[in-house]
Amino acid sequence: MNDVPADDHHFAAWLAEQAGVRLLSVRQEGLEGRALKDAGDTAAQLLIAQLLAEHRPDDAVLSEEATDDKDRLGADRVWIIDPLDGTREFSEPPRDDWAVHVALWERGELTVGAVAQPALGETFSTAAPTAVPERTSYRPRIAVSRSRPPAFVEALAAELDAELVPMGSAGVKVISVVRDVADAYVHAGGQYEWDNAAPVAVARAAGLFCSRVDGSELVYNKDDVSLPDLIVCRPELAEKIVDFVKRNGVD
Ligand SMILES: Nc1ncnc2c1ncn2[C@@H]1O[C@H](COP(=O)(O)O)[C@@H](OP(=O)(O)O)[C@H]1O
């Protein structure tokens, strides 16, 4: 292949788009339910693993769909991959709230991110950071999980006079803040590094605030890849959300 980008930012976007094309074709195979979810996870993982091995052979990889090779803990460069985020929504055509996540972690920091939304034909990445548009809503909109919304977010919304916007996929929810479809994404109760690494890299490049729900730093490429909570929001909402969590907790 001659058209594979050399630059990591463009490579990440390209890789996420290649997986997206594969996932769209899996969706045409007539499968349903569990079979469709599994076929999507497997096809996207296989393609991404093969392309990383071919084009970035010296780098380590952490993927939701692969065995965790702990050699990554001593590596300088680690690709953090969710081949299909929002698997549930992927299996419910024609829903478009599912994504492919490709992030690169280098010596302690997320440096590159790409989130493809194949059903929308859009990819958001650090190759061309999006400036978040002016906020169009009067009341804040908080994106939450469609299937597992954390209970405390109802009380947070009441305090902020915000409305909740349920949707699938961590990546789609983070990008909804980048796109001014929502003003914040608040999650607790469980998630892993691959669910939010690429979205957070893109959100940071767009100027959004990103942290754990207690305001502490999001840390990646750890031995334990559980990263159960996060806030991604317009900077002006960060203090209010962190303050709410400090006073009320997330239980
Ligand atoms: N409580 C929880 N525990 C573990 N993973 C969770 C979770 N809530 C959400 N996630 C993961 O975060 C991603 C987005 O979820 P949601 O759409 O509910 O917001 C999903 O990734 P996958 O689709 O890659 O499995 C889901 O598995």
Ligand SMILES: [Mg+2]
């Ligand atoms: Mg995921």
